[in-house]
Amino acid sequence: MSGIFISFEGPDGAGKTTALNRIAPALDALTSSEVVVSREPGGSPIAEEIRKIILDIHGTEMDDRTEALLYAAARRQHLVDVILPTLEANKILLSDRFVDSSIAYQGGGREIGTREVKDINDFAIDGHLPDLTIYFDITPEVGLARIRSDHQEAMDRLEKASLDFHKRVHDTYLQLVKDNPQRIVSINADQAPELVVKDAVDAIIKRFPDVFNGGK
Ligand SMILES: Nc1ncnc2c1ncn2[C@@H]1O[C@H](COP(=O)(O)OP(=O)(O)OP(=O)(O)O)[C@@H](O)[C@H]1O
Ligand SMILES: [Mg+2]
Numbered sequence: 001m002s003g004i005f006i007s008f009e010g011p012d013g014a015g016k017t018t019a020l021n022r023i024a025p026a027l028d029a030l031t032s033s034e035v036v037v038s039r040e041p042g043g044s045p046i047a048e049e050i051r052k053i054i055l056d057i058h059g060t061e062m063d064d065r066t067e068a069l070l071y072a073a074a075r076r077q078h079l080v081d082v083i084l085p086t087l088e089a090n091k092i093l094l095s096d097r098f099v100d101s102s103i104a105y106q107g108g109g110r111e112i113g114t115r116e117v118k119d120i121n122d123f124a125i126d127g128h129l130p131d132l133t134i135y136f137d138i139t140p141e142v143g144l145a146r147i148r149s150d151h152q153e154a155m156d157r158l159e160k161a162s163l164d165f166h167k168r169v170h171d172t173y174l175q176l177v178k179d180n181p182q183r184i185v186s187i188n189a190d191q192a193p194e195l196v197v198k199d200a201v202d203a204i205i206k207r208f209p210d211v212f213n214g215g216k
Pocket of ligand 2: 016017018096
């Protein structure tokens with residue numbers, strides 16, 4: 001395996017997808033390797049079908065462990081269909097979310113337990129962790145405010161419950177950062193978009209100076 005696998009993580013509204021749209025071309029200009037962008041859940045035809053199941057029954061009763069297993073199943077298929085072939089072809093794979101999302105959302109947010117969710121994901125990813133993870137740090141309040149910018153002021157009971165959920169997600173992410181200092185680099189996502197992009201690109205160049213060395 002000779003490519004580079006980089007995942008992008010962080011709470012809802014952290015700006016991952018927005019930043020990735022600019023990080024990918026910035027990296028592409030600095031390397032002779034091809035840069036491929038993918039996302040989870042989904043990223044390949046079967047994984048996108050599993051994504052639809054997860055999203056279809058959104059708002060109704062899906063068992064928390066069923067949800068965790070479906071995310072892990074979608075991840076397995078994405079890995080086999082897209083990530084591993086891309087790395088085998090010596091390319092650079094940027095994934096909008098990966099295994100840390102399951103640990104933070106299902107393990108922490110849904111309170112299944114980080115150990116339990118890590119175990120089923122270890123089975124799914126079979127040792128293929130990212131070479132580097134960029135964690136976009138933002139408080140749940142700021143992240144949610146970006147998403148719900150129309151109706152922040154009146155927090156009803158459900159929104160409050162959802163804020164507690166997002167606080168657990170954030171806390172679990174911070175624990176993952178602490179526990180994986182070699183793999184995960186935390187950047188401040190609560191700043192202007194161009195600064196977020198710069199911090200992410202700088203962190204990636206710093207980690208792989210021989211790959212992003214000026215380019216084509
Ligand atoms: N640095 C930033 N400052 C202010 N607003 C931002 C910033 N980055 C993104 N946004 C805005 O915040 C909202 C959420 O951004 P985005 O969809 O990129 O987040 P995300 O991390 O991909 O969220 P999700 O996990 O829900 O996919 C968008 O409306 C986007 O325009
Ligand atoms: Mg996104």
